[in-house]
Amino acid sequence: MITNTKRFRDILQKTGLKPTYQRLKIIEYLGKHDIHPTVEMIYHVLVREIPTISKTTIYNTLNALVEKDIIHPITITGTETRYDYKSLPHHHFLCRKCGKVIDLDIQCPYLEKRELDGHKIEELHGYFKGICKECLKKKKRGK
Helix, strand or coil, X not given: CCCHHHHHHHHHHXXXXXXXXXXXXXXXXXXXXXXXXXXXXXXXXXXXXXXXXCHHHHHHHHHHHHHCCCCEEECCXXXXXXXXXXXXXXXXXXXXXXXXXXXXXXXXXXXXXXXXXXEECCCCCCEEEECCHHHHHHHHHHC
């Protein structure tokens, strides 16, 4: 049985990244938490376990993981970068009330295309913004 730590260690090694303790903890956090965290969110959780970790280490690790195409940056808000470990193409929904970013697995004819009208597609981002169902439920209960 392969453990998550071994799986993440293998991912890092296959891409040429040294599997340091900090890198393993960061990629494990991203793999376990599908919340599309910011650097701040990751830092506030990991600093409890690794008091010596710095935001610079987190930034550098995330940049290395992005460069190796292990994770993907999301800039849906325009003011912050969040990170997504999910590798399959998908869209995102931003709740304007609570700020949560949610994966949307919807059929989109452009997700798998690499060319459109003779143009080479290198990145595709599909963002939806509105109020999530949890916030709508809270609003209905508050009435």
